[in-house]
Amino acid sequence: MDGVTAVTRRTMLRAGALLGLAGLVGPGLGRPLRAQAQGNLSSLGPEESVDATMKRLFGSRPIRDGASLIKMELPLIAENGAVVPISVEIDVPMTPQSYVKSIYIISDKNRRPLNARFSLTPAMGQASIGTNLRLGESTDVRAVAEMSDGTLLMTKREVKVTVGGCGG
Amino acid sequence: MAEIGRVRIKVPSSIKPGDVVRVRVLVIHPMEIVQRRDGKPMDKNYHFINRVAVIYLGTEIAQFETTQSISENPFFSFTFKATEPGPLKVTFLDTHGGTYEGATDIKFS
Numbered sequence: 001m002d003g004v005t006a007v008t009r010r011t012m013l014r015a016g017a018l019l020g021l022a023g024l025v026g027p028g029l030g031r032p033l034r035a036q037a038q039g040n041l042s043s044l045g046p047e048e049s050v051d052a053t054m055k056r057l058f059g060s061r062p063i064r065d066g067a068s069l070i071k072m073e074l075p076l077i078a079e080n081g082a083v084v085p086i087s088v089e090i091d092v093p094m095t096p097q098s099y100v101k102s103i104y105i106i107s108d109k110n111r112r113p114l115n116a117r118f119s120l121t122p123a124m125g126q127a128s129i130g131t132n133l134r135l136g137e138s139t140d141v142r143a144v145a146e147m148s149d150g151t152l153l154m155t156k157r158e159v160k161v162t163v164g165g166c167g168g
Numbered sequence: 169m170a171e172i173g174r175v176r177i178k179v180p181s182s183i184k185p186g187d188v189v190r191v192r193v194l195v196i197h198p199m200e201i202v203q204r205r206d207g208k209p210m211d212k213n214y215h216f217i218n219r220v221a222v223i224y225l226g227t228e229i230a231q232f233e234t235t236q237s238i239s240e241n242p243f244f245s246f247t248f249k250a251t252e253p254g255p256l257k258v259t260f261l262d263t264h265g266g267t268y269e270g271a272t273d274i275k276f277s
Contacts, residue, residue: 039263
């Protein structure tokens, strides 16, 4: 009888320890990281014009011209719209008091204009990101930077796309 | 694509404390685009990466929300300030619940 209780208790303890561990394993970050199984049409951004996207993202907040601060590198002519390299660098210091909070990349003529949103923190030292875009056709590409105080800066440039990349 | 989810991560070979370091990372992924039939988009669970997290010394320093308008085998570059030696991890999450991770150790030389 004693033995049985001992085993039960041990099992219970082990189960408890496992549960505790499971609780700890979750990433201890600001925003929860969850694998989201959401690729359905309804969870994609809506197919809309770029004006509707800008309105959805920024409402009626004023957007300043940031051409002097935002350095956007993008080919003038992209032969293949499926891979268009872009790099965006914002020439402001990244301090905890004032930093670039997000960078949005928006392609005017894609069916879903928002390409990506980059959320940054002061720990990055510099607001400079790069990626490869998909562009459906020749289009203006905009980079919008949102500062930590809410200021919006924007710059845009046209890219000629020879063969569309069926951008989403 | 058998190699789906393989992550390549590159940092400069020599890093000094306090440097702003440029990291380049690439993941093998199809980034499925919306399929159309008779001009109408088909509804299905498209397979693409929609979230990228950069974790340095256990703290999330950046998060990217991506869409299908990022090319196949997505590539990202970003910078971070190397304050202490330790792990730098980049995690990719896709719409089918996949999680792909690339990590490298930041060492000073």
